[in-house]
Amino acid sequence: MTNQLQQQGNVPAESNKQNAMVTRVAEKVQSMVENNQINIPENYSIVNAVQAAYFKLTEVDFKKKTSLIDSATKESVAFSLQDMAIQALSVAKNQGYFIVYGDKMQFTRSYHGTQAVIKRMTGVKDIWANVIWKGEKFDVEYNQRGQLAFKSHEVDWKAATGNKDDIEGAYCIIERDDGVQFLTVMTIEEIKTSWSQSSMATVQNKYPQEMAKRTVINRAAKAFINTSDDSDLFIGAINRTTENEFDNERKEINPEYEINKNANKEELDITSPVIEQPKATKQNGEISQEKEHEPAGTATAEDDAPPF
Amino acid sequence: MIEIKTLATGSKGNCYYITDGYTPLLLEAGIKFRDIQRKLNFQTRDIKGCLITHEHKDHCMGVPDVLKAGITCYLSKGTKDELGIEHHRLKVVENKKQFQIGTWTILPFDVQHDVSEPFGFLLVNSAGDKLLFATDTYYIKYRFKDITHLMVECNYSQKILDENILSGRTPKVLRKRLMRSHFSLENVKEFLKANDLSKLQEIWLLHLSDSNSNEEQFRQEVAELTGKMIYIP
Numbered sequence: 001m002t003n004q005l006q007q008q009g010n011v012p013a014e015s016n017k018q019n020a021m022v023t024r025v026a027e028k029v030q031s032m033v034e035n036n037q038i039n040i041p042e043n044y045s046i047v048n049a050v051q052a053a054y055f056k057l058t059e060v061d062f063k064k065k066t067s068l069i070d071s072a073t074k075e076s077v078a079f080s081l082q083d084m085a086i087q088a089l090s091v092a093k094n095q096g097y098f099i100v101y102g103d104k105m106q107f108t109r110s111y112h113g114t115q116a117v118i119k120r121m122t123g124v125k126d127i128w129a130n131v132i133w134k135g136e137k138f139d140v141e142y143n144q145r146g147q148l149a150f151k152s153h154e155v156d157w158k159a160a161t162g163n164k165d166d167i168e169g170a171y172c173i174i175e176r177d178d179g180v181q182f183l184t185v186m187t188i189e190e191i192k193t194s195w196s197q198s199s200m201a202t203v204q205n206k207y208p209q210e211m212a213k214r215t216v217i218n219r220a221a222k223a224f225i226n227t228s229d230d231s232d233l234f235i236g237a238i239n240r241t242t243e244n245e246f247d248n249e250r251k252e253i254n255p256e257y258e259i260n261k262n263a264n265k266e267e268l269d270i271t272s273p274v275i276e277q278p279k280a281t282k283q284n285g286e287i288s289q290e291k292e293h294e295p296a297g298t299a300t301a302e303d304d305a306p307p308f
Numbered sequence: 309m310i311e312i313k314t315l316a317t318g319s320k321g322n323c324y325y326i327t328d329g330y331t332p333l334l335l336e337a338g339i340k341f342r343d344i345q346r347k348l349n350f351q352t353r354d355i356k357g358c359l360i361t362h363e364h365k366d367h368c369m370g371v372p373d374v375l376k377a378g379i380t381c382y383l384s385k386g387t388k389d390e391l392g393i394e395h396h397r398l399k400v401v402e403n404k405k406q407f408q409i410g411t412w413t414i415l416p417f418d419v420q421h422d423v424s425e426p427f428g429f430l431l432v433n434s435a436g437d438k439l440l441f442a443t444d445t446y447y448i449k450y451r452f453k454d455i456t457h458l459m460v461e462c463n464y465s466q467k468i469l470d471e472n473i474l475s476g477r478t479p480k481v482l483r484k485r486l487m488r489s490h491f492s493l494e495n496v497k498e499f500l501k502a503n504d505l506s507k508l509q510e511i512w513l514l515h516l517s518d519s520n521s522n523e524e525q526f527r528q529e530v531a532e533l534t535g536k537m538i539y540i541p
């Protein structure tokens with residue numbers, strides 16, 4: 001009964017709000033496409049993606065009892081939705097996530113998203129990554145142009161134990177339409193350094209191979225994107241979401257906001273009456289002596305003092 | 309009447325000696341115990357306890373020797389875990405649960421620093437003097453009533469820091485860390501404005517940065533705001 005009532009009460013309001021936001025962002029991105037500011041693949045439906053994102057944003061978090069959209073400013077929500085749409089990504093495919101810092105929402109791309117973005121860049125044919133396991137033979141060389149190039153990788157499929165300690169490294173290859181390949185190799189030490197910057201230790205321990213691929217893809221993509229001559233809004237959006245990558249950056253994003261929100265708010269004081277001035281404490285200010293001056297045991301009972 | 313002695317302050321080590329005439333205490337032990345002894349003319353036998361705010365070396369490097377000298381050290385569980393020392397004189401105290409050392413009633417409270425479980429301390433003695441000690445925190449959540457003595461970090465000035473970053477004297481990465489771990493002059497002033505200072509007698513500005521602060525300017529700005537006696541050790 002109550003459920004039904006709630007549903008009836010909620011549905012119209014929700015859909016109104018939703019339509020306004022979705023339409024606005026979709027229209028904005030659409031107008032950018034029409035003005036030739038950005039390129040979006042034909043098979044990407046802006047409205048669908050923004051709508052799907054909207055469902056994610058309005059989902060109420062079980063613990064925090066609030067939705068993402070309510071914990072961030074409207075402008076930042078619209079902006080992060082736009083970031084997602086410009087890159088033609090979809091949260092429904094886990095190509096990115098919305099994360100709130102302070103009261104600002106940001107869109108952070110996942111590595112699936114990075115792959116999708118790279119593939120979509122003009123001149124890029126494919127991007128892929130592999131993990132090098134202990135016992136496998138992996139060879140690279142410098143080609144005629146002095147670029148690091150892939151030579152061979154002898155795979156032992158049984159070597160893939162899924163254990164972090166058995167990973168020796170990972171590599172990522174980006175292939176252009178003209179067949180030229182760009183190779184990025186990372187040793188496990190480099191990967192671990194990169195991991196130490198983030199706070200996803202549990203995931204990294206559980207799925208080290210996937211996380212290693214993610215790291216090397218991000219590294220490769222960063223170098224590729226940042227050195228490409230494709231200077232449009234699309235690249236701007238990509239760079240923004242790549243910057244949001246590591247957790248330590250996240251934490252440091254907005255100290256002023258935190259200070260404004262939390263500083264000097266709560267009253268704090270010592271509650272119980274202060275004990276009487278002891279007379280003979282000059283030489284030995286022992287607690288036992290002071291207890292003579294006030295009802296025995298009250299200090300500890302009232303204060304909740306630790307037992308010492 | 310509270311007497312405050314600074315034995316060391318700043319990022320090379322912090323240690324303060326306070327007494328109300330009955331129960332002398334140490335705040336922090338960030339220098340060698342030998343140096344503490346020397347600075348106190350070897351009158352350390354009466355010291356009844358030592359309060360530690362967090363595990364950074366400039367605040368606790370002397371702890372093992374202080375313990376050995378028979379002085380009980382009080383600290384948070386997080387700090388103790390990070391220190392990794394076990395000792396029967398190492399006492400864990402809890403956030404916002406007050407305790408007693410001699411004539412002092414002490415209330416530890418949480419502060420904001422990039423370590424495990426940092427504390428600030430509010431101390432009241434039986435004569436009614438109230439001392440607030442807060443260092444290595446980029447802001448304080450709380451407001452306090454009737455403080456008579458304030459010992460607070462005033463590490464850097466945002467303006468000087470930004471100038472130093474521009475000129476390259478201070479590396480850029482440090483800016484982010486500073487802003488999330490240390491008290492700036494600007495925020496100290498906000499803190500002072502938010503609190504009732506009618507009973508305040510002394511302000512001690514502690515832990516000034518070597519490069520991002522200006523003692524005279526800090527003294528003047530805080531004096532203009534509060535009209536109180538200011539000490540910068």
